[in-house]
Amino acid sequence: MDDRTVLRFERVEKSYGAVRALEGVSFAVERNEIVALLGPNGAGKTTGLEIACGLRRCDAGSVRLFGEPPTSVAARQRLGVTPQESGFPDMLRVDEILTFVAQHYPAASPVSVALARFGLEALRKRRAGTLSGGESRRLALALAFVGNPDLVVLDEPSAGLDVQSRRRLWDVVRESARDRSILLTTHYLEEAQALASRILVIDRGRLLFDGDASTLRDRVGDRRVSYVGNDGPVLVTPSDADAYVRALVQSGAAFTDLEISKPSLEEAFLSLTGGSV
């Protein structure tokens, strides 16, 4: 394995009883990449993350985290994970929890830096049990990054946040992503598009797409041409949009509001997953 590869899944299979959660999933996360695992609920995203973090074992195939099994201590020294924000030890203070987690990592950032980056300075002496939902979310994120790991895994980082908080979160993630890789799950297309350099689309345990956002759009189809002609609005999806427009202009027919558009990521996604988001 070359050392640019941070995480590698090869033909990974996982079933829960009769339910097949992952079927032959293969992908790799390289250094300094932000990869979004995108799919509807129950697609297998969380199972994939759990296997990557060593919280579950796969039934078949192989998973390598920094070239080692994900349960190895050496691999985990380079991995940062967010805890569920409801689950902190109530009585410990924010700075105590950060210090405790940082102690596990050989190259941890100073706790003061993590406090500042995630907007926790004013909360440092607060007990975890008294934090609001948004504050807990920031602490959870800070814990994933405080060890200065080479790969950070985020499960639905913006679920339940309002639009403003979500944008702030994106800024923080982008900024914290320098010199490390991030693997995140989301079912917000917008989030995948805003953050990720690569998108993996997963549905019913199968990996349907692996590439960047514009390739994902291209894959589902041709550009659409719309205009308002003499007989009203027209919307067509020609196999060659450029040729179509050229012919339209040359025909001399009257038209207004000419528009040529690529399908949105949402439409691309819907066509890939057969309509389920």
Add this chain to the structure above:
Amino acid sequence: MRALSLLRAHAQVAFLELLRYPGYVVPTVVFPAMFYVLFDLPYARTHADVADGTALAFIVFAIAGVTFYQFGVGIAAERGRPWERYLRTLPVPPLARFGARIVTAVLFGLMTAAAVALTARALTPIDLSASQWLLVAFYGIAGGVPFVLAGISIGYWSSPRAAVPLATALNLLLAYAGGLWMPPEYLPGIVQRISPYLPTRQFADLLWSVPGGAHAGPALAGLAIFTLVFGIIATIGYRRDERKRYA
């Protein structure tokens, strides 16, 4: 070295967290001392010949109870929590986490034992020298270990709901049959015959050897065997739980 510093970090956090629950700490620390005051003090304060032995028996009751019941069995409730799941993703060897649990439990056990010891010192003619108390503390640490492991074993092998009543019953039965509440020679015949093989009795024999001058070897050997046995059962329980929970 790294494993040791992580052990200390985990023990520190666990201890800190506990100390912030006075509603938990105070009753837990006071309970064995209260038991001692209610059931033993009336007799011990006027009988110098039994003051040492009975106080030491209640010290065993204090340490064994806290380590077995509170810390060992507590694992049954904790292992399903989200924080526990998060800790599993951190780079820490399981042995360091086990070790931290044992250290925390034994330290807390010593605190409850200190409450009994201070009560005895204040109110009875107990007569132990400073070096004897030191030896009691040292034996108290050694004796606490198999009880944490026994508690962890129960915590892993039973459901969280079943663990508590089971441990309560065992805790009280073992205290009684181990001769912690009354001298072993007053126990019913059949119990008297089983008693020497029980971990509570061996723990008591160990502490009684301090003022009594008996050889501590047999009691230490017995406790070492229990440590080994419960260590193995706890480890198998841990692995089994891992397989189930993280399959």
